[in-house]
Amino acid sequence: MIRRTLSPAKLARPGVRFFRSDLVGTDTWRMHQKDQLAELRARDEYVDVKASTVKVAVTGPAGAIGYSLLFRIASGEMFGKRQRVQIRCIELPFAMNALRGVAMELQDCAFPLLDGVYCTDDPERGFEDVDVALLVGSKPRGPGQERGDLLRENGAIFTNMGKALNKFARKSVKVTVVGNPANTNCLIAANNAPDIPIENFTAMTRLDHDRGVGQLAKKTGTAVSDIKDFCIWGNHSPTMYPDISRCTIGGRPAKGALESAGAEASWYTEEFMPSVQQRGAAIIKARGASSAASAGNACLAHARDWELGTNGLVTSMGVPSSGQYDITPGLFYSYPVRCDGGNWSVVEGLNIDDFSRQMMQKTENELIEERDAVSAYLP
Numbered sequence: 001m002i003r004r005t006l007s008p009a010k011l012a013r014p015g016v017r018f019f020r021s022d023l024v025g026t027d028t029w030r031m032h033q034k035d036q037l038a039e040l041r042a043r044d045e046y047v048d049v050k051a052s053t054v055k056v057a058v059t060g061p062a063g064a065i066g067y068s069l070l071f072r073i074a075s076g077e078m079f080g081k082r083q084r085v086q087i088r089c090i091e092l093p094f095a096m097n098a099l100r101g102v103a104m105e106l107q108d109c110a111f112p113l114l115d116g117v118y119c120t121d122d123p124e125r126g127f128e129d130v131d132v133a134l135l136v137g138s139k140p141r142g143p144g145q146e147r148g149d150l151l152r153e154n155g156a157i158f159t160n161m162g163k164a165l166n167k168f169a170r171k172s173v174k175v176t177v178v179g180n181p182a183n184t185n186c187l188i189a190a191n192n193a194p195d196i197p198i199e200n201f202t203a204m205t206r207l208d209h210d211r212g213v214g215q216l217a218k219k220t221g222t223a224v225s226d227i228k229d230f231c232i233w234g235n236h237s238p239t240m241y242p243d244i245s246r247c248t249i250g251g252r253p254a255k256g257a258l259e260s261a262g263a264e265a266s267w268y269t270e271e272f273m274p275s276v277q278q279r280g281a282a283i284i285k286a287r288g289a290s291s292a293a294s295a296g297n298a299c300l301a302h303a304r305d306w307e308l309g310t311n312g313l314v315t316s317m318g319v320p321s322s323g324q325y326d327i328t329p330g331l332f333y334s335y336p337v338r339c340d341g342g343n344w345s346v347v348e349g350l351n352i353d354d355f356s357r358q359m360m361q362k363t364e365n366e367l368i369e370e371r372d373a374v375s376a377y378l379p
């Protein structure tokens, strides 16, 4: 019987640098068997390839967010201008033609760092050996649908995503869930991927964070870089809690800086909070479609900061609670985090006042309800 192992030494041509990713889509790649992947992982040359190319899977790449995100990943904005990337696009069968068009456009950009684009409608093939997975593809709410219907429909999608990641991605894969309802989709995917550490799963609340920072900067007439220690707690939904209790603007406590800029005392609770919480709906109303370029930008920033660090600065990420701030363990809850050395950590030891506690519990309760509504998908 012929052993179907990959043989890089034989495939490499003298004088030509060999990347394992060059095999993607070839028959040799298709024939390789999963148990042999373990052998490959143990080999030196495999490690070399890892150092050369980051493999990023994106689901829903033919959609609006995907169309904005892919080009920025390929240009080196996610992992730095010296890091080669390979993009593995996973779409639904009906969107494969559109996806091929996007892949053509990526090729036409001749990005020096782009080490191939692979298009498939099979998540198992798409997640094969990936380092990073950006789960954008998700079914939006249709006419007459209730939130519970959406949770259940996407529950099936994210169950399959979790299972495929568990089986085929690297165990070190870093997963970012963008598709709504992001926190609970992330909960489902993580719980269906028992062999991947739970801290490798995160839900994106960076768009909410950046929306808050943008509005504070506008109101006070300062640069966004002057705004520190703002954060989003809880769910990516209207119950989220945009918190300025410890936020500073130009080195001053945010509330004082806002007052000096002429904001009414009620601006924070009556205008700022609802505006951040409802910004998604406001964009849908104005644009006729949900936020896409800003969501792609937030996804890029989330994955980049997770990988490359936040330089001591605080950002917001939906991460698995292990009970910090008395939040129910296991929920994917947005916390203030810092990232360093490729890991996130929740900022601990913050003083939580009564108002904040109430807001944090409200959004936690919604996440508990969502978790209970999808219990059928949680093994």
Ligand code: NAD
Binding pocket: 059, 060, 061, 062, 063, 064, 065, 066, 090, 091, 092, 095, 136, 137, 138, 139, 140, 157, 177, 178, 179, 180, 181, 182, 204, 205, 207, 208, 236, 290, 291, 292, 295
């Ligand atoms: P879109 O409808 O333009 O594109 C979605 C794409 O996903 C489509 O091409 C569709 O074919 C694909 N898709 C659906 N199910 C899939 C599956 N099982 N596997 C692979 N591909 C699949 O939508 P969009 O504007 O790109 O938004 C995508 C998701 O992101 C939506 O759920 C949206 O609500 C969400 N979103 C989240 C945030 C956030 O802050 N977390 C912000 C904006 C949008």
Ligand code: LMR
Binding pocket: 180, 207, 279, 280, 281, 283, 290, 291, 295
């Ligand atoms: C957003 O926040 O822009 C998205 O989650 C879209 C939505 O449905 O609100």
